[in-house]
Amino acid sequence: MADDKRGRDKQAHDEERRQRERDLETELQRRDEPEPPIPATELGELEDELETVAFPATAAEVVETVGDREIESPEGTYRLEELLPKSDAETFDSPAAVSVQVQRPTVAAAMKRIIEASDELQEADFGGSRRDAYKKTLKALAAIEADDDDEGIDVITEWIVAQIDEKGKLPGSRAVRREAAKFCRSSGYEVGVDEWLGI
Template sequence: MADDKRGREKQARDAERRQQERDIATELDRGDESEPPVEAAALDDVEAALESVQFPATGADVVAAIGDRTIESDGERYAIEALVPETDREAFDSPAAVQVAVRRPTVASAMKRIVESIETRQDAEFSWSQRKAYETTFRALGSIDADDDDEGIAVIRDWIVDRVRETGDLPSSRAVRREAAEFCRTNGYQVRADEWLGI
């Protein structure tokens, strides 16, 4: 491969795609851990419905095909259209990628709002690594036992969307972690220095 801009961009895209595949495999392997609130068996209906979708598929394609399907988590039902961004900007390589995306409904709905908030901004970049950092921050907020309503996720989601409206850009993953840590400290939730939010 030539050592020019196009060659370097292809290498970067290939590296990002390989990382996405590793992340999806890791998420699927962790399906038996207590963290994902949606059990793998609850996604069987979604998996069957995704057989009619041609992959790779955009979020808009997935919502058009199975948006009315629902999954249940902790006694609540969530429509797929409430969890997957209805946009061409969001792409899924496989049915497994969709299942991983919807496995944590509160995180998925927050990410949907964020992705849709940048839909009209052509120059806004949302890299895989930044997305993973946002999701990790949301998961850390979701694991706060004292915050049963996932208030932290909603607060940080809204803070990000407001920053996009005000500046036109997504805040850095470090800024998001810092804001989440500040939310925790302000509300009396302990954040240890060796944790993700311990920034």
Template sequence: MADNKKGREDQAQNADRRQRERAIAEELERRDEPEPPVDPSELAYLETELEAVEFPATGDEVIATLGDRDVEATDGTYTVEELLPETDVETFESSRAVRERIERPTVAATMKRIVEASQKLPREQLDGSQWDAYQKTLRELAAIDADDEDEGVRVLGDWIVDRIEQKGKLPGSRAVRREAANFCRSEGYEIRNDEWLGV
């Protein structure tokens, strides 16, 4: 596109269109997920408090501002500090990214443990695609049975952290999915081959 006013407007419109398409795709993907355990009004209030944070922001920066803020969930009360990693490695692009992380506290707390454990690795870093795969696997486990108090999420988080500590490296995304599927099958949940956990 030409570098003139019309070209810049076209680029901006294309960027907006792509953003809307991503949001629609994410919403369609989430349709099968159970309702988040944190009340949406609680999340909306938290998001207004996040206006004090300049984004993009690291976990450290968000915690410095709102770390002791309580978040009420169906399974208990958490502080923001318990749900976000205390690190400058992970960056949140917007208040919405923080909100999306916090809306599933068990998954958020488990990802915090994984991120913080991975920081001790000298030659490896939990990158975007692997981080996404870990989180998606944990969310799938949380969605299997909303009444099991997310036992699978905790078990898988323990397994990943143990692997990091024992082997000195991050387990592969496929190995994490396989371990999650094994847990589900051992608990009597059927996993089809066409599902994310169906490895």
């Protein structure tokens, strides 16, 4: 590969993609998440249907092709279009990457709203690290056992979308964590200083 800007950009993109795939695999192996994941058999069937999509593909392309596909989870039935943004900014390298994205439906639906809201921004920097931090914050909110209806996820998603609308930019990941911690404390949920939300 030539040592020019395009070659370096491709190498950086490939490395970011490999890191995302490693993170996704680790995430799939975790068993301590509070929201029950969509069963592996259901995700396998979804991946089989996704073979009709030419990868890499944007989320919009996936939704266009198989958006009406229903996914059964322990907490209900979702259509794929309810969990993936209709956005060209979100891309997937493989059917497995789509499976990981939708594995936790409440977090996937919240990220869908955030991604679609950020599409309105001219120069939104919603790169891998910020996106991962948002997702980790939403998962931490989902882990609050006393909050069965995932109110925290809804509150923080609304706050992020409002920040995008009002300020015309994505809030920083620390600001999102700080707002999530504020929600937890004001709602009587304990947040330890050694936890992700303990900011």
